[in-house]
Amino acid sequence: MARSLLWLVSIFSTFSIAYCIDDKCAACNAVAAELEIQLSKEKPRNHLDMRHRLDSKGQRQGKVIDYRMSELRAVELLDGLCEKMQDYTLEKIDSSRQEWIKVDNWDILTIDKQEAKAYSKDISSYCGS
Template structure:
């Protein structure tokens, strides 16, 4: 970013590459958890559930009130998780160490330690493309 012009009309100031800028981090993380409201839990069988993206809430075949509650739960959880890890995540993004498709891993396993390596964090049903398409 350059803010000033010298007497010859040349821009002066420090130039910051957008890929490592604070602005990019803010834009990437802004609204991240709101996207989680597009997901809800779906029963696979009597003992298993998975997170699935809901494209049309009006055509949902399960209990809509319960589905919305699950949606709000994951969005709220995302907010808490992001709040706990925001500084570390921002630094990882600036350093370029967060790759496309790895946001779930970075948030759930690497930064927050809420998931073990064998817990299948990548089998959440949540599409990393919805989370990190801008990375």
């Protein structure tokens, strides 16, 4: 009973977070832009040597995996991505258009800081969901 209740609460909270973002395409574009920044900062790495076992002749067995295609790369790129989305906020261009922008300095922000921080938490939660 408690597990099913917990499951329902987590489902509803996920849906409520997803619906608080008005323009999901713009939010996804902002997340993709941050991911592109992470990709551009990435340094080349060697292949992953997964040959840890020895056979009866003493030869190493296993695979050598290209780092660019590895799960490790995906985990490293996605690790901390949603926390970095807290640097973004929603800027209203005009009455019909809004855009997610990266804020470098929260002190010189021209819009309401409390509202901007709320938007940054929204996109961070959206990224996580």
